[in-house]
Amino acid sequence: MLDIQTIRKDFPILERTVYDKPLVYLDNAATTQKPAAVVEKIRDGYYNVNANIHRGVHFLSQAATEAHEEARREVQRFVNARSPHEIIFTRGTTEAINLVASGFADALLSPGDEVIISAMEHHSNIVPWQIQAAKRDIAIMVAAVDEKGELCMDSYRRLFSGRTRLVAVTHVSNVLGTVNPVEDIINIAHSHGVPVLIDGAQSVPHTRVDVQALGADFYVFSAHKIYGPTGIGALYGKEEWLDKLPPYQGGGEMIASVSFEKTVFNELPFKFEAGTPDYIGSTAFAEALRYVERLGMDQIADYEQELLRYATERIQSLDVPVRIFGRADHKSSVLSFLTGDIHHYDMGMLLDRFGIAVRTGHHCAQPLMKALGIEGTVRASFAFYNTKEEIDVFVAGLERTVKMLTKR
């Protein structure tokens, strides 16, 4: 059992007030708060270990290099990659997907080829493919989502053709909370000889991920959604696939040798890490992973499920019709909804005045909004530091807001 009150002390921001009200932070799917250990790691990095990494002969450079490479090994262990070479540090999920989309299109796609995505993707797993589609004349095929918010596996199966080259789908929907059956998704793709990229932005913070057990060819995620710093994330790629992709950017670090006649690219993972990497961010990222490992991913998942169940029950008790978007059997701790005919934005603005932080709008998933026939939702998303008491405050805030806006 997690001791939530003790855990909350690790997150100083949770103590603050907003408009003189205690902060109730329910916007964890957008970004998570940082434990003191992560912030301290950044401070310590800059105060005590700061020097540019790789190639430095002096003590500090070697210490910073070792810390950065140890961070890579931590990420490797966390997702159970086979080798640290299969972990590329990126700016986050978005950059990781762009890296794969760009490299894949350059090296492996021809006009008429097809990439399968799903109707529940975040824009960051749509637009990079559209950019490549426009350049290379490739087609993007979209697997449908059913009324419960689950991926329609028949629709997915039917999309495969002799021209399918890659599948790129999210593990967990940031709007619906749906946990997709990624093992099945991958097995089906592999039976057609097609590799799979999984967007793990919303899964890695909430559940144990083992990329080898899943069989994913690429798996991407962001540190800031798992209690780590902003501006860094990871791309896991099977060595055989990373070897096939050309470098994403050129510059220092990613070369073995340069002359004006010929440049030889560095080996993995450095081939994809041009320029000075965020070596302070990487160590703080690793610290965040150690933090959640200490709590236990299984305990985190169980507790967050309890919060989701509780919040789902409570908002249905409101004296106004509530539409919940995302009724999948297997859901992550995301609750998207609309109350009566109240606009999501009005609801979010008024909740904010009570110190309650939720997200409103299309959640960077406009095609999904279109499929649902709505413009946006209110989204409350829970982390292990949230409590049932906070959910009570949130539901009381909803009740007051509903009364104010419907003048009951």
Ligand code: PLP
């Ligand atoms: N994919 C999903 C499912 C997300 O929820 C998000 C962010 O909300 C992203 C990708 C993009 O992540 P980032 O902005 O950290 O690159």
